Amino acid sequence: MNPIKGVVFDLYGTLYDVHSVASLCSQFYPGRGLEISMLWRQKQLEYTWLRSLMGSYAPFEQVTDDALGFIGKQLKLNLTSGTHEALCNEYLQIKPYPEVPAALAKLRAQGLPLAILSNGSRHSIRSVVNHSGLEPQFDYLLSVDDVQVFKPHNAAYELAEKRMGIARDDLLFVSSNAWDASGAHHFGFTVCWVNRTSNTFDELGQRPDHVIAGLDELPALVGGASA
Amino acid sequence: MNPIKGVVFDLYGTLYDVHSVASLCSQFYPGRGLEISMLWRQKQLEYTWLRSLMGSYAPFEQVTDDALGFIGKQLKLNLTSGTHEALCNEYLQIKPYPEVPAALAKLRAQGLPLAILSNGSRHSIRSVVNHSGLEPQFDYLLSVDDVQVFKPHNAAYELAEKRMGIARDDLLFVSSNAWDASGAHHFGFTVCWVNRTSNTFDELGQRPDHVIAGLDELPALVGGASA
Numbered sequence: 112m113n114p115i116k117g118v119v120f121d122l123y124g125t126l127y128d129v130h131s132v133a134s135l136c137s138q139f140y141p142g143r144g145l146e147i148s149m150l151w152r153q154k155q156l157e158y159t160w161l162r163s164l165m166g167s168y169a170p171f172e173q174v175t176d177d178a179l180g181f182i183g184k185q186l187k188l189n190l191t192s193g194t195h196e197a198l199c200n201e202y203l204q205i206k207p208y209p210e211v212p213a214a215l216a217k218l219r220a221q222g223l224p225l226a227i228l229s230n231g232s233r234h235s236i237r238s239v240v241n242h243s244g245l246e247p248q249f250d251y252l253l254s255v256d257d258v259q260v261f262k263p264h265n266a267a268y269e270l271a272e273k274r275m276g277i278a279r280d281d282l283l284f285v286s287s288n289a290w291d292a293s294g295a296h297h298f299g300f301t302v303c304w305v306n307r308t309s310n311t312f313d314e315l316g317q318r319p320d321h322v323i324a325g326l327d328e329l330p331a332l333v334g335g336a337s338a
Numbered sequence: 339m340n341p342i343k344g345v346v347f348d349l350y351g352t353l354y355d356v357h358s359v360a361s362l363c364s365q366f367y368p369g370r371g372l373e374i375s376m377l378w379r380q381k382q383l384e385y386t387w388l389r390s391l392m393g394s395y396a397p398f399e400q401v402t403d404d405a406l407g408f409i410g411k412q413l414k415l416n417l418t419s420g421t422h423e424a425l426c427n428e429y430l431q432i433k434p435y436p437e438v439p440a441a442l443a444k445l446r447a448q449g450l451p452l453a454i455l456s457n458g459s460r461h462s463i464r465s466v467v468n469h470s471g472l473e474p475q476f477d478y479l480l481s482v483d484d485v486q487v488f489k490p491h492n493a494a495y496e497l498a499e500k501r502m503g504i505a506r507d508d509l510l511f512v513s514s515n516a517w518d519a520s521g522a523h524h525f526g527f528t529v530c531w532v533n534r535t536s537n538t539f540d541e542l543g544q545r546p547d548h549v550i551a552g553l554d555e556l557p558a559l560v561g562g563a564s565a
Contacts, residue, residue: 157384157387157517158540158541158542160384160387160388160391161387161490161517161520161521161540161542162542162543163391164387164390164391164488164490164491164521165490165491165492165520165521165524165542166491166492166524167524167542167543169543177541177542177543178541180541181538181540181541184538185537185538261391263388263391263392264391264392264393265392265393290384290388293388293392294388294391294392297392297393297394310412311408311411311412313385313388313408314385314404314405314407314408315385315388315389315392315394315404316389316394316396316404
């Protein structure tokens, strides 16, 4: 393996828990928080892929909004505009996984440049990262807004290579989303899949270079490979 | 609306029922046929979109095979290679919806060219259509194999326009898949969404021109619009 010269993180589902919104969903729809949150996330992802393929990009906030609109109709949730807005706003304040702040601090101490490369808009990324107080840990906050196509399109991954000025095979790309890890590996990054909940890796003809169960395992992995 | 000069059908889920495979699934996994069939179909679709976005096209049979492999691991089905093969072969023999043969015969009598435009490979399309005895009803069997990218990419829809020699807005595109109807509408077809089971249309910024509850309603619609 090449020595690692920088680390690129996915945001949604990797550093931050998209199912943070489940508790607010539960306040509006008791007992259904996780169901709603999971279907919403699934539809949000589908819409990013479909819009990219159709050549009909829209910013992540709109896709998130549209996906909630669909789920609301499908599940007959009788979403008021107030509830709809409150739930979408919650997506701007999702929480990092518990082990993330300490892991980032350790990586920071190792001196490698750290980046987020996300399907989120610039506004979404900044909101989430600021709200968690973790902005000082990142050298780059990169949004697919700049290329108007979502991951796993190569143009999205290329953003990290270009902005960081580091060749793809010297960058470690870290994602919990198996489809994202697959796209990143196909693009040419060295890839670490974060598998917190014993999931099955997707069958897209790619395999991650590393698998960890949480970000707490990352400093040792990076320390060994960048030494 | 422009007069209709030809009709283009989606295959999987529109003319033919993808959940035909559920009964064979139930033979191997009693009581779980529809669950397995639905998850398998969902993953199959995801993989067509993801591979297209990654620029890593593989034929529909392989994607179907890979999706079953994933579902087998995720649901811990202990799929033997024999069962795996039997289930994938069943996808080559899925059945048309009950009203389809009579509706196609009526459309045929109206004298418009009829086509299938499918994500299936040439082999898959021919197998399914031959097995059902409906091949004589179609003038064109068009596979995305020829453009190496799946729907809803514009290049896939363009195949119908080019091969049939009919402008997109003179063609009626018929699909039960809301994402496919959306992509086709975005491309410029006149679109009819077949909504057999009171589904919710996807929020991708598009709306179908017509909505019917089954193909039995199509001859009247086409007759009126091509007159």
